[in-house]
Amino acid sequence: xxxxxxxxxxxxxxxxxxxxxxxxIASRQGPHLQLAGGGAGIIxxxxxxxLGLSSxxxxxxxxxxxxxxxxxxxxxxxxxxxxxSIHKDLEEKIACFHQREDAILYASCFDxxxxxxxxxxxxxxxxxxxxxxxxxxxxxIRLCKANKYRYKHMDMQDLEAKLKEAQKxxxxxxxxxxxxxxxxxxxxxxxxxxxxQKYDALVFIDECHATGFLGPNGRGTDELLGVMxxxxxxxxxxxxxxxxAAGGYTTGPKPLIDLLRQRSRPYLFxxxxxxxxxxxxxxxxxxxxxxxxxxxxxxxxxxxxxxxxTAAGFTISGKDHPICxxxxxxxxxxxxxxxxxxxxxxxxxxxxxxxxxKGKARIRVQxxxxxxxxxxxxxxxxxxEVGRKHGALP
Ligand code: PLP
Numbered sequence: 001x002x003x004x005x006x007x008x009x010x011x012x013x014x015x016x017x018x019x020x021x022x023x024x025i026a027s028r029q030g031p032h033l034q035l036a037g038g039g040a041g042i043i044x045x046x047x048x049x050x051l052g053l054s055s056x057x058x059x060x061x062x063x064x065x066x067x068x069x070x071x072x073x074x075x076x077x078x079x080x081x082x083x084x085s086i087h088k089d090l091e092e093k094i095a096c097f098h099q100r101e102d103a104i105l106y107a108s109c110f111d112x113x114x115x116x117x118x119x120x121x122x123x124x125x126x127x128x129x130x131x132x133x134x135x136x137x138x139x140x141i142r143l144c145k146a147n148k149y150r151y152k153h154m155d156m157q158d159l160e161a162k163l164k165e166a167q168k169x170x171x172x173x174x175x176x177x178x179x180x181x182x183x184x185x186x187x188x189x190x191x192x193x194x195x196x197q198k199y200d201a202l203v204f205i206d207e208c209h210a211t212g213f214l215g216p217n218g219r220g221t222d223e224l225l226g227v228m229x230x231x232x233x234x235x236x237x238x239x240x241x242x243x244x245a246a247g248g249y250t251t252g253p254k255p256l257i258d259l260l261r262q263r264s265r266p267y268l269f270x271x272x273x274x275x276x277x278x279x280x281x282x283x284x285x286x287x288x289x290x291x292x293x294x295x296x297x298x299x300x301x302x303x304x305x306x307x308x309x310t311a312a313g314f315t316i317s318g319k320d321h322p323i324c325x326x327x328x329x330x331x332x333x334x335x336x337x338x339x340x341x342x343x344x345x346x347x348x349x350x351x352x353x354x355x356x357x358k359g360k361a362r363i364r365v366q367x368x369x370x371x372x373x374x375x376x377x378x379x380x381x382x383x384x385e386v387g388r389k390h391g392a393l394p
Contacts, residue, residue, distance in 0.1 A: 017331070023035060023347075024037070028055040029044075029049055029244060030044065030054065030370065031052065031368055031370045031371050032044065033347065039342075042342070043379065045365045045366055047244075048241070048366060049244050049366075049370075050240065050322050050366070051212055051288075051298060052298075052371075053241065053242065053294075054243060056287070058287065059280050059287075063245070064279075066275040066276050066278060066282075067276040070084055070275035073271065073272070073274045073275070077269065077271060077272065078267065078268075083272065084275065084278075086275060086279065086282065087272065090278050090282045091103040093285050094251055097219065097285055098228075098234055098251045099228060100234065100251040100253075101253050101257070102251070102258075103249050103250065103251035103257060104251075104264075105273050106249060107246065107248070107270050107273060108237065108239065109239070109249075110139075111270065112236075112248040112266070113134070113235055114140045114265075115140070115260065115266040115267055116140060116233070116235065117140045117141050117143065118140070118143045118145075118263075120144075120173070120256065121145070121146035121173060122145060122170075123145045123147070124170040125147070125171040126149060126166040126171070127141055127147070127148055128159065128163065128166060128173070128175065129141055129149070129151070130153055130175070130176045131150050132177070132180055132183075133206070134177055134208070137206055150162075156195065159174065159195055160199075163196075164199065166199075171202070172199065172200065172201035174192055174203050174204065175205075175206075176189075177208075178207045178209070178222070179207075180209075181208070181209050181323060182356050182364070183318050183323075184318025185317065185319070186221055186224070186318075186321065187221060189221055189227050189230075190225050190226070190227055202232045202233065203230065204231075204232065204234075205220075205231055205234055205235075206235050207220040207221060207235065207236040209321075209323060211236040211241060211242060212284070212288055212295065213295040220236070233250060233252040233256065234252060235248065242281050242285065245280040246277050247273050247281060297369045298322055298367060299320070301322075301371050302321070302324070303320070304373060304376050305324055309326065309380055314327075314383065314392075315327040324364070324366070325365075328361050330361055331361040333361065333392060334350030334351065334361035335361075337386050340386045340390070341386055344382040345378075346382045346383075349363065350363050351363075365379065
């Protein structure tokens with residue numbers, strides 16, 4: 001009976017055209033991939049490997065060293081016998097990188113988002129969340145008992161109206177992605193912080209698509225927009241720009257981090273981060289704190305792609321962000337164009353409803369510091385050819 005029910009549910013997913021298949025990669029993560037069962041030399045434009053650190057030799061070396069010195073894993077949660085010196089060092093490094101008082105590690109940023117709202121907010125409090133926030137923020141908010149307000153995407157009038165309504169509560173927390181992963185657009189943090197000040201609210205940002213590369217020193221959206229001293233809480237991932245292995249964290253005021261160590265369920269009841277993963281992230285942060293050359297190189301390549309694609313006649317959503325959504329509108333067009341791009345050796349993914357709103361299908365291109373100018377140009381050429389073939393360009 002269960003098998004039948006599951007089969008019918010799977011059929012419904014296929015029928016709705018929302019089936020997600022997984023392409024198998026036979027090489028390391030990087031700008032050039034080999035796909036299992038053939039496809040070599042594919043140029044990859046769909047990883048969150050913004051700084052190209054996922055296969056950086058020093059990052060890999062640091063992982064091997066940590067594995068050898070500290071073992072495969074802790075077989076324990078942090079507060080029983082799962083804290084090693086490298087966990088404390090990495091937490092300190094993260095806090096220093098973001099110029100915050102303290103930091104706490106999680107197995108993922110999904111866990112960091114799942115663990116913060118319930119630990120911090122109670123039924124007397126309120127949380128105000130951008131309607132397009134990442135699923136993990138939405139789930140984290142679902143788990144807490146605070147009063148919930150959802151404001152329209154980056155709409156400051158709506159946020160202000162909701163903040164006025166929320167004045168009756170003890171504490172208000174505005175929660176937003178720093179950069180939104182489907183559109184490559186950046187939250188108006190200056191305005192959000194001004195409103196937060198006016199209505200006595202705290203600001204929380206999820207920096208998964210910003211940490212390591214946005215802002216003059218790659219600190220993130222708060223640095224980019226000059227509000228590092230106004231954002232109270234940052235959650236981010238070690239699984240994208242910072243080496244790409246896994247892991248997430250919260251950084252902010254020390255008493256908050258202390259409280260999370262006592263109360264945050266994904267932290268309390270889940271195994272410690274494996275040493276090799278800690279080693280990767282720690283080395284990635286060292287590289288970024290030494291120099292911002294990698295981030296600058298990524299910014300230059302992003303600029304090259306965005307300007308060449310715009311000149312070719314495409315509409316690219318967002319601004320200056322390595323997430324470059326090529327807006328196509330029609331879901332079928334996005335899907336056939338992505339398939340045709342792969343035939344030309346360019347790996348990109350089409351997104352359509354329900355992942356993005358109806359009529360706003362797109363192919364999302366993600367630029368990395370390790371793409372060469374030639375890689376970028378080949379991608380633009382392929383888009384131009386495929387776009388003409390399918391009528392997306394005149
Ligand atoms: N928040 C945002 C905005 C994300 O894009 C992601 C990853 O997709 C996460 C949180 C979850 O991060 P992690 O992969 O570390 O769980």
